[in-house]
Amino acid sequence: MTSVDVLERGLEAFARQRWREAFDALTEADAETELGADQLARLATAAILLGDSSGIDTATRAHEAFLRAGDDAEAARAAVWIGMHLLDEQEMARAGGWIARAQRIVGSGGAAESVGGLLRIPQALGALYGGDPTSALEMFSQALTLAERFGDHDAIALARMGIGQVEIAMGDSDAGFRLFDEVMVAVTAGELSPVPSGIAYCEVIGMCQIAFDVARAREWTVAFDRWCSAQPDMVAFSGQCQAQRAALFRLHGAWQEAFTAASAALARLRRGDRDASYGAWYEQGEIQRLRGETDAAEESYRHASETGYPPEPGLALLRLAQGRARSAQSLLHEAMASADVVNRRRLLPALIETELAMHDTAAARQAVDELIAMTPSAPKPMLQAVVDAAEGAVLLEEGAPREALEHLRRAWATWHELDIPYEAARCRLLAALASRAVGDEASASMELDAARTAFSELGAAADLTRLDALARSISNAAFGPLTAREVEVVRLVAAGKTNRAIANELYLSEKTVAHHLSNVFVKLGLTSRAALTAYAYEHALV
Numbered sequence: 320m321t322s323v324d325v326l327e328r329g330l331e332a333f334a335r336q337r338w339r340e341a342f343d344a345l346t347e348a349d350a351e352t353e354l355g356a357d358q359l360a361r362l363a364t365a366a367i368l369l370g371d372s373s374g375i376d377t378a379t380r381a382h383e384a385f386l387r388a389g390d391d392a393e394a395a396r397a398a399v400w401i402g403m404h405l406l407d408e409q410e411m412a413r414a415g416g417w418i419a420r421a422q423r424i425v426g427s428g429g430a431a432e433s434v435g436g437l438l439r440i441p442q443a444l445g446a447l448y449g450g451d452p453t454s455a456l457e458m459f460s461q462a463l464t465l466a467e468r469f470g471d472h473d474a475i476a477l478a479r480m481g482i483g484q485v486e487i488a489m490g491d492s493d494a495g496f497r498l499f500d501e502v503m504v505a506v507t508a509g510e511l512s513p514v515p516s517g518i519a520y521c522e523v524i525g526m527c528q529i530a531f532d533v534a535r536a537r538e539w540t541v542a543f544d545r546w547c548s549a550q551p552d553m554v555a556f557s558g559q560c561q562a563q564r565a566a567l568f569r570l571h572g573a574w575q576e577a578f579t580a581a582s583a584a585l586a587r588l589r590r591g592d593r594d595a596s597y598g599a600w601y602e603q604g605e606i607q608r609l610r611g612e613t614d615a616a617e618e619s620y621r622h623a624s625e626t627g628y629p630p631e632p633g634l635a636l637l638r639l640a641q642g643r644a645r646s647a648q649s650l651l652h653e654a655m656a657s658a659d660v661v662n663r664r665r666l667l668p669a670l671i672e673t674e675l676a677m678h679d680t681a682a683a684r685q686a687v688d689e690l691i692a693m694t695p696s697a698p699k700p701m702l703q704a705v706v707d708a709a710e711g712a713v714l715l716e717e718g719a720p721r722e723a724l725e726h727l728r729r730a731w732a733t734w735h736e737l738d739i740p741y742e743a744a745r746c747r748l749l750a751a752l753a754s755r756a757v758g759d760e761a762s763a764s765m766e767l768d769a770a771r772t773a774f775s776e777l778g779a780a781a782d783l784t785r786l787d788a789l790a791r792s793i794s795n796a797a798f799g800p801l802t803a804r805e806v807e808v809v810r811l812v813a814a815g816k817t818n819r820a821i822a823n824e825l826y827l828s829e830k831t832v833a834h835h836l837s838n839v840f841v842k843l844g845l846t847s848r849a850a851l852t853a854y855a856y857e858h859a860l861v
Contacts, residue, residue: 325351326358333361336513339552341365356384360397367404368513370554370591375404391431395424399437400514406441407594409627418442436466436474443481447488452659456485473515476502480522488659492530492695499523500535507542517556520546521594524563529665531702533570533737540567558587558595565602569609572740572777578606597626601633608637609741611780629654632669639669640781644676664693664702671709680716687713704733708746715749720756727753744773748786760858800842806860808835812848813855 329344342365348354349362359381366374378401385394402417421438425431443458459481466474479498487495503523506516520543527536540563547553547560561584568577584599604619616637620630631654638647651670655663667690674683687709694706711726727750734743751766767786774782801809804825811821818836822829836851845851855861 326354330358330361333365336550337552338365338368338550342369342371354384356381356388356390356393359384360393364513368550368553368555372591375401378404391424391427391429392433395421395431395434396437398424399434399441403441406444414441432465433469433471436462436464436469436471436478438462439465440474440477440481443478447481447485450657452485452488456482456489459485472505472510473512476505476511476515476519480519484522484526487526487530487661490660490693490695492532492661492699495526496530496532496535499526503539503542506546514555516546517559521556521559521563526661528563528566529661530699531665531705532699533701533739534699536563537567540564554587554591556592556594558584558590558592558599560584561587562595562598562602565606566598569602569605571738574606574609574778577602581606597623597628600626601630604630604637605633608633608640609781610778611640611784613637613641632666635669635673639673639676644673647673648677660693664690668705668709671713675712675716680713683713683716700733701737701739704730704737704739704742707733708742708749711746711753712749715753715756720753724750724753724757740773741777741779744770744777744779744782747773748782748789751789801839805835805839805842808832809839809851809855810861812836813852813861 325344326348329341329348332338332341332344342362345354345358345362345365349359354362359377363374363378363381366372366377378397382394382397382401385391385397398417398421402414402421405411405414405417418438418441421434425434425438439458439462443455443462446452446458447455459478462474463478463482465471466478480502483495483498483502485495486492486498502519505511506519511519520539524536524539524543527533527539540560543560544564547557561580565577565580565584568574568580581599581603584595585603588595588599600619600623604616604623607613607616607619616633620634620637623630624634629650631650635647635650635654638644638650648670651666651673655666655670658666667686671683671686671690674680674686687706690706690709694702698706707726707730711723711730714720714723714726727746731743731746731750734740734746747766747770751763751770754760754762754766767789771783771786774786807825808821811824816824818829818832821827822832825832839851840846843851843854845854
């Protein structure tokens, strides 16, 4: 096969998004003949998507080839993308140099001005992540204007996505998600090149999750999974896709599937998708924490923190489960100090739970009031469930169990409708406490049984331990003055059993049964089996 044939095979494979085949053929052609700038750019893209370390060097060669060919626009575009890839790898000095080079080329005028919109994207992101959303919004808007002027679809999508991020960070989730949806229409229609498409999927789904928009997150995660599955040899973005899948599986109670997806994300991380690192380790830690695997969760959260992002609220909740509430409180306050509105709202439920564990009801009330204040007038169902559950927990501690029950039952109904079983079970556990506080022992027992079933099916070991301790306490309260054995006797009397039948069933003598019944009649002030049967039904002992 001639070098021309190899080159054609590589270009065709690239067009069909067969990245490994494209990379191998173009690399072979590159060794035999001098590739053109466009061809080098394709080879660089294939390398980056495969997680191959040669990607930046090849992109640099493409940039230089564009300069030699007098194509300043494409030379500037290559420089911007090299700068953004280096920013992603935390090589700030090199990234700054490439962005500066792109600025110089674009500033020289001519066709290079068409790259002005793309050039503003890394600058706007710097302002956004640097805590200056106002400047970021202005820069993203300028980028969008320039990109639309020159018809740069990649830059248009990235600018709209950036504006959406700012809108959400500043509290206008509806406006932000409208822009995200518009970007995703362009992605799914195939209007964008591969790298911006992957960036859009990851950023949009991530924002959906932290904004509690579970329906939108699920929809775009399914689309992301299809996109990745159509390119099975792609490494870039594939690990992030698996981490997003793990988050959804965890939310919907499929914990083994979630752990499998997190493990797949870690495998992709080892193959080169470094951006999967935080999500893969964090999601693995979450499953381990929920299963009660404390040491393993600790290790996973440690790896997540090594990426530079705080592993909250997961690590704080692990500390809480370990009985280290003050440490949990400190971790959450530290994470919230630098969080924007959306991330602060995501952390507040864990802080409320921590303050309640420390018996600081006033601090918990302050946190839940803040959560309510930053909730939109028409919140997404999941966010409303979070608010209702938090308000119910605080009302219960404030001594208002009836009001707490209203919120907890509303939260449970929403969690149930959204098919989020773990949170639904946690609501039922709180509802059991509230029911007990209003004297409704029957409902308390029912709520506990339902929560126990859910926790058992999920494998939530730590929650089951806490629930069983609470169940014993409630059961003892339900029996009133009676012992557990006396309650067994009462239940069998209510079922119409004779003393002899009761003795046979409980492996007791008739004399012992008679003794138990005598004690029951005295304790309850009753004189007949009929009255005792009525008492058993009235007090939910049967």
